[in-house]
Structures are given as C-alpha cells and as structure tokens.
Amino acid sequence: MRRPDHAEFERCVVRHLDSAYNLACWMLRNTHDAEDVVQDSLLKAWNAFGGFRGEDGKAWFFKIVRNGCLKHLEKARVAPVPLVEELVAADHPEAEVLLAFDAEQVHAAIRCLPETYREVLVLREMEQMSYSSISEVVGVPIGTVMSRLSRARAILSKTLVDA
Amino acid sequence: MSCETVRPILDAFVDNELDAMNSASVEAHLAVCAKCAAQHESLLALRSQISRQPAFSLSGAQRQRMLSPLPQKPKANRGWFGGFGLGLATMAAVWFVFAISIRNEDPRIDQLLGSHLRSLMPGHTLDVVSTDRHTVKPWFDGKVSIAPKVFDLKADGFPLIGGRLDLLDGRPTPALVFGHGPHVINVFVFAKGREVGPTSRDGYQMLSWATDDLEYVAVSDTDRAELERFESLYRSAR
Numbered sequence: 001m002r003r004p005d006h007a008e009f010e011r012c013v014v015r016h017l018d019s020a021y022n023l024a025c026w027m028l029r030n031t032h033d034a035e036d037v038v039q040d041s042l043l044k045a046w047n048a049f050g051g052f053r054g055e056d057g058k059a060w061f062f063k064i065v066r067n068g069c070l071k072h073l074e075k076a077r078v079a080p081v082p083l084v085e086e087l088v089a090a091d092h093p094e095a096e097v098l099l100a101f102d103a104e105q106v107h108a109a110i111r112c113l114p115e116t117y118r119e120v121l122v123l124r125e126m127e128q129m130s131y132s133s134i135s136e137v138v139g140v141p142i143g144t145v146m147s148r149l150s151r152a153r154a155i156l157s158k159t160l161v162d163a
Numbered sequence: 164m165s166c167e168t169v170r171p172i173l174d175a176f177v178d179n180e181l182d183a184m185n186s187a188s189v190e191a192h193l194a195v196c197a198k199c200a201a202q203h204e205s206l207l208a209l210r211s212q213i214s215r216q217p218a219f220s221l222s223g224a225q226r227q228r229m230l231s232p233l234p235q236k237p238k239a240n241r242g243w244f245g246g247f248g249l250g251l252a253t254m255a256a257v258w259f260v261f262a263i264s265i266r267n268e269d270p271r272i273d274q275l276l277g278s279h280l281r282s283l284m285p286g287h288t289l290d291v292v293s294t295d296r297h298t299v300k301p302w303f304d305g306k307v308s309i310a311p312k313v314f315d316l317k318a319d320g321f322p323l324i325g326g327r328l329d330l331l332d333g334r335p336t337p338a339l340v341f342g343h344g345p346h347v348i349n350v351f352v353f354a355k356g357r358e359v360g361p362t363s364r365d366g367y368q369m370l371s372w373a374t375d376d377l378e379y380v381a382v383s384d385t386d387r388a389e390l391e392r393f394e395s396l397y398r399s400a401r
Binding site for chain 2: 043098106
C-alpha cells in the first residue's frame with residue numbers, strides 16, 4: 001500500500017470536511033456526536049487512503065462517515081424503521097402551501113424523517129450528489145435511491161402539513 | 164406518457180436523473196396535465212424550501228482540532244529566507260483581514276452579487292456560448308475597451324461555458340462564465356483600481372485578483388476553498 005500523500009488527501013477528502021460534518025449532523029441530529037464521528041472518520045480515511053482508487057473522493061469519504069454514524073446510532077440503540085422500497089406516486093400538497101412554511105418548521109420536519117430517508121434527502125438536496133454517488137455512499141441500487149428520495153419528500157410534505 | 168407512468172418518476176425528473184427521451188416525455192405530459200404539473204410545482208417548492216436550510220459547518224477551531232491528529236507534512240528545512248517568508252505571510256494575513264473589514268461596505272458587492280444571481284436565471288447566463296477561449300475572447304473586442312484574458316480550466320474541473328456583458332456601475336462589464344460541478348462561477352473584469360475585497364455573503368463567495376492592467380472579481384456559490392483554487396489556477400494559466 002502506498003504512503004498517503006498529504007496534498008492528494010487534502011484534495012480528495014479534507015475539502016469535504018464541512019459537507020461530511022453537515023451529513024453527520026443531520027444523520028445524528030446532534031452536533032457534538034457529529035464532530036466525534038467526523039473526527040474518527042477522518043483518521044480512518046487517512047489510514048485507508050492508500051486503498052482509495054476511485055474518482056469520487058466525496059462519495060468515498062461519505063461512506064466512511066455514514067458507517068461511523070450508523071455505528072454510533074446502533075450504540076445508542078435506535079430501532080430501525082421498517083421500509084417500503086417500491087416506487088409510489090406521492091401526493092404533495094400545493095406549492096403555495098409548501099412555500100408558506102418557515103425555515104424552522106422545515107428544519108424540524110427534516111429532523112423527524114426516519115434516518116433512511118433523511119440521509120438520502122441530505123445527500124441529494126444539500127450535498128447535490130447524483131443518484132449514482134448516493135448509491136455508492138449508501139450501498140443500495142440506484143432504483144432504491146430513487147424510491148427512497150421520492151418517499152422522503154412525500155413524508156416531508158406530509159409532516160409539514162400535518163404539523 | 165400517462166399520469167401513472169409520470170408520477171413515480173417525477174422525482175427523478177426534478178433531480179435531472181432521467182435520460183433525454185424520458186425527460187422530454189415527462190415534459191410533454193406536464194404541458195398538458197394540470198394535475199401532474201401541480202405536483203411538479205410542489206416538488207420544486209419543497210426543494211427550494213430544503214435548499215434554504217443553512218448547512219452545518221465547522222468552526223476554524225473545530226476544523227483544526229480534527230486535522231491535528233493527522234500525521235504532519237514532512238517539514239522542509241526553513242532557512243533565513245523561509246523565516247522571512249513566514250513573516251511576510253503573517254503581514255499579508257493581517258493586511259488581508261484589515262482589507263476585509265474596511266472594504267466590507269463596498270456598494271458594488273451588492274451589484275456584483277445581484278449580477279451573479281440574475282445570471283443564474285434561465286436564459287440569462289450567456290451572450291456568447293462557447294467552450295473555446297479563442298471564440299470568447301474576440302467576442303468582447305469592440306464591445307468593451309478592456310481585453311480580459313480568457314482561459315479554459317476544464318482539465319482542473321472549471322470548464323469555460325461562455326461570456327456575457329453586464330451593466331455594472333453604468334458601464335458594460337465583461338463577465339466570463341465557468342462551471343464547477345453544479346455551481347456557476349461568474350468572473351467580472353474591470354479596469355484596474357476597482358478591486359473588491361474578499362467577501363462572503365448569503366452563502367456566496369467573492370474574491371478578486373489583479374493583473375498588470377485588469378482586476379478580476381469571481382463570484383460563486385461554490386465553497387471558498389474551491390474559489391481560491393480557481394483563482395490560483397486562473398492566475399497561473401498561460
């Protein structure tokens with residue numbers, strides 16, 4: 001295994017540190033734990049960097065961060081949420097209704113999303129990742145990314161309106 | 164396409180993940196089906212709501228704490244000149260902070276940001292569409308009195324998309340447009356002596372650099388580190 005190169009590590013991993021922290025904050029819903037997990041993931045990434053061959057450093061690093069978050073959640077014994085994976089035609093309320101909510105209400109509604117949906121939503125909407133990159137991070141087929149995102153948005157709409 | 168076909172792939176359509184054919188079919192359906200069009204609008208509304216969420220980001224101290232356990236870069240032997248350089252760098256940093264604080268109120272920052280935002284609206288980005296710098300550069304000739312240097316930094320992830328003329332401060336101002344992933348970078352070019360301090364506002368980053376006779380101001384929603392990388396690539400491009 002080659003020695004990790006600082007400049008290369010900076011270019012592929014360190015520049016995504018803020019994004020990784022954002023992902024961890026949303027996944028763990030706790031900034032303190034997020035900092036610990038990202039810190040730990042950064043060291044893991046450094047040690048594993050010799051094996052990094054891919055093009056997409058962000059997806060590669062996010063995978064490590066996500067695993068760290070899942071481990072952390074497991075420790076805290078968060079019960080997994082049963083999932084519906086097939087594509088459904090989601091029903092959204094009218095655009096004007098959705099636009100009337102303020103940022104805090106939206107924040108709270110995203111926080112309430114089951115973790116499986118929250119992570120794909122954050123990766124897509126906040127980190128602007130493609131379905132294929134998300135599929136790499138989460139380790140599910142692209143079709144599943146698509147159905148989860150669709151459901152995530154449907155649940156989010158519903159949560160907002162029902163709140 | 165029918166509603167039953169369109170609805171399950173509407174999210175993928177909004178995410179720009181459909182191939183051209185399916186995308187065109189969905190578009191055609193949305194043009195004639197008010198119900199699906201309303202759902203499409205709703206999805207866009209939801210997206211814009213989510214995009215307004217501020218991202219969590221690390222403070223300088225947090226970042227430093229995170230990076231400090233990593234093995235340090237091998238240190239180069241720093242001689243007298245190295246120490247001198249470090250001194251200069253410190254002075255530059257102090258000047259830089261000072262420059263930010265005194266230039267913060269420059270009214271042109273609003274104009275530049277406004278111009279950048281307008282350029283993001285459909286159809287407003289470009290007057291001349293070309294990825295060839297030898298097409299973009301001559302396009303400005305005769306339209307403005309200055310001749311900006313135009314480079315394509317595609318190999319480094321900043322492809323040239325084209326150019327545009329904007330009216331800033333009542334003068335036609337060349338704007339060069341670059342892409343970077345999903346982001347757009349506008350580079351406004353002024354005659355020298357009109358520089359803008361490095362600024363970030365509402366998630367937009369702005370920084371400027373000077374050549375012999377011109378001042379370049381880059382505005383983008385990409386992160387600061389990337390914009391700085393762009394600047395240094397642009398400065399060193401030949």
